[in-house]
Amino acid sequence: PRRDGAFTLFYMGINLGSFFGAIICAFLLQYYGFSYGFGAAGIGMLFGLAVFLRGQHEFGEIGKPKNPELLRQAVFPFVSREIIIYLSTLLGVLIFWQLMQNRVVVGGILGFSLVSMALVVITYAFTKCERLDRNRMLVCLFLMCYQIIFWSLFEQTGSSLNLMTDRNIDRVILGFEIPAAAFQSVNAFFIIVLAPLFNLMWIYLAHRGWEPSTPMKFSLSLIQLGLGFLLLVYGASIATDSTQVALIWLVLLYLLHTTGELCISPVGLSMTTKLSVPRVVGMMMGCWFLASAAGNYVSGTIAAMTGSDTVGGEVTDPAAALASYMEIYATAGWYSIGAGVLAVFLVPLLRHFMHGIK
Numbered sequence: 001p002r003r004d005g006a007f008t009l010f011y012m013g014i015n016l017g018s019f020f021g022a023i024i025c026a027f028l029l030q031y032y033g034f035s036y037g038f039g040a041a042g043i044g045m046l047f048g049l050a051v052f053l054r055g056q057h058e059f060g061e062i063g064k065p066k067n068p069e070l071l072r073q074a075v076f077p078f079v080s081r082e083i084i085i086y087l088s089t090l091l092g093v094l095i096f097w098q099l100m101q102n103r104v105v106v107g108g109i110l111g112f113s114l115v116s117m118a119l120v121v122i123t124y125a126f127t128k129c130e131r132l133d134r135n136r137m138l139v140c141l142f143l144m145c146y147q148i149i150f151w152s153l154f155e156q157t158g159s160s161l162n163l164m165t166d167r168n169i170d171r172v173i174l175g176f177e178i179p180a181a182a183f184q185s186v187n188a189f190f191i192i193v194l195a196p197l198f199n200l201m202w203i204y205l206a207h208r209g210w211e212p213s214t215p216m217k218f219s220l221s222l223i224q225l226g227l228g229f230l231l232l233v234y235g236a237s238i239a240t241d242s243t244q245v246a247l248i249w250l251v252l253l254y255l256l257h258t259t260g261e262l263c264i265s266p267v268g269l270s271m272t273t274k275l276s277v278p279r280v281v282g283m284m285m286g287c288w289f290l291a292s293a294a295g296n297y298v299s300g301t302i303a304a305m306t307g308s309d310t311v312g313g314e315v316t317d318p319a320a321a322l323a324s325y326m327e328i329y330a331t332a333g334w335y336s337i338g339a340g341v342l343a344v345f346l347v348p349l350l351r352h353f354m355h356g357i358k
Contacts, residue, residue: 007266008202012195017044019188026181103300110290110297117287124280133277135353139215140275140284142350143268144291146218149339150264151295152302153225153332154257157187159303160325161253167308167315168322170244186251190258198262206358213358214271215350219343221264226336228256229329236326243318274357302328 021044028036065071071082099106118141125137165171166180205211212220235249268288276284306328308321315321 006199007270008195008199008262011262011266011269012192015188015191015195017048019185019192022185022188023182026179026184029181030179107297110294113290114294117290121284121287129277132355135355136275136357137277137284139350139353140272141287143215143218143271144288146222146339146343147264147268147288148291148295148298149336150221150225150260151292152298153229153336154261155296155299156303156329156332157254157257158184159299160306160328161250164306164322164325165250167318168243168245168325169250170247173247183250183254186254187258187261190255191262194258194262195266211358213347213351213354214267214274215343215347215354217263217267219340219347221260222336222340222343224256224260224263226333226338226340228253228260229333229336231256233326233330233333236322243322245322275354302332 021041024040025037028040071085072080075081075084099109121137121141125134125141129137162180162184165183169180171178171180171183202211232245232249232253235252236245239245269285272284272288273281306325308315308317308324
């Protein structure tokens with residue numbers, strides 16, 4: 001239970017930067033332009049690097065090369081192995097920048113990587129693991145599939161939900177209109193506030209033997225995600241203006257999405273370390289983030305379905321645009337709840353093959 005709590009606090013920490021970054025960049029974008037927003041992001045990353053270098057001594061030997069002499073070894077005249085690693089990293093940035101221009105190629109690579117890594121994990125589980133470890137590895141792999149569903153819907157936050165906020169949400173508070181991009185900070189704010197409470201809740205429930213298992217937490221995350229979408233759809237259905245939705249419904253969506261996120265993302269990181277064989281924890285963590293990448297890719301496809309006719313960036317028919325958003329979100333909500341309910345029924349089976357690990 002303490003490991004789930006620790007990952008939850010870690011998750012709170014990384015969202016602290018997300019909270020401030022979203023607000024700062026949103027206002028810079030609104031009043032000064034994109035270049036200032038990207039510039040602020042660069043300054044923030046440099047500040048993060050400075051903090052890391054300043055506190056690096058706190059990690060002791062963790063993360064340091066086991067054989068520093070090997071890094072200093074010359075591979076080519078006047079070029080060490082360490083320099084080659086740095087140059088390869090810069091080359092990788094250029095390659096990935098080019099890949100981002102071609103969505104079809106990225107989708108193909110992602111699909112191939114998912115299938116390949118699934119086969120690698122299954123092969124390893126059956127050839128290198130004892131029965132208990134094999135079952136746990138396979139459960140871990142299966143649970144990773146849940147987050148493909150979760151992130152494909154949750155990540156509408158940064159795409160279609162953000163556009164809908166700009167076009168169809170009443171953002172005026174006390175006479176001041178809040179930039180739509182600033183609402184990207186709402187999720188991070190809820191994580192900062194709720195993560196310590198979730199940490200205490202998991203520990204409290206564990207001490208009394210009531211803590212939900214990891215599969216149950218994943219199931220609850222999908223149900224909460226779906227309820228968030230349905231709340232927004234309900235808010236739109238009772239709005240007096242067919243082109244605008246009250247801000248409270250968007251905030252409630254973010255609240256439920258955040259509680260769902262806290263049931264799957266930090267818990268999933270913890271799960272990966274608990275269910276994986278120690279020798280391959282790093283590889284399994286990579287699989288976890290690969291599944292997350294797949295969810296983000298699918299998210300883009302779903303966001304494209306919400307597209308509306310625009311002229312000069314302005315929607316020609318706001319009422320039709322809102323109706324299109326709500327249709328997609330209603331479908332997403334019911335599918336997510338349905339997947340969550342199905343996942344609840346699978347909990348006893350998955351717990352059996354986890355062999356005592358919660």
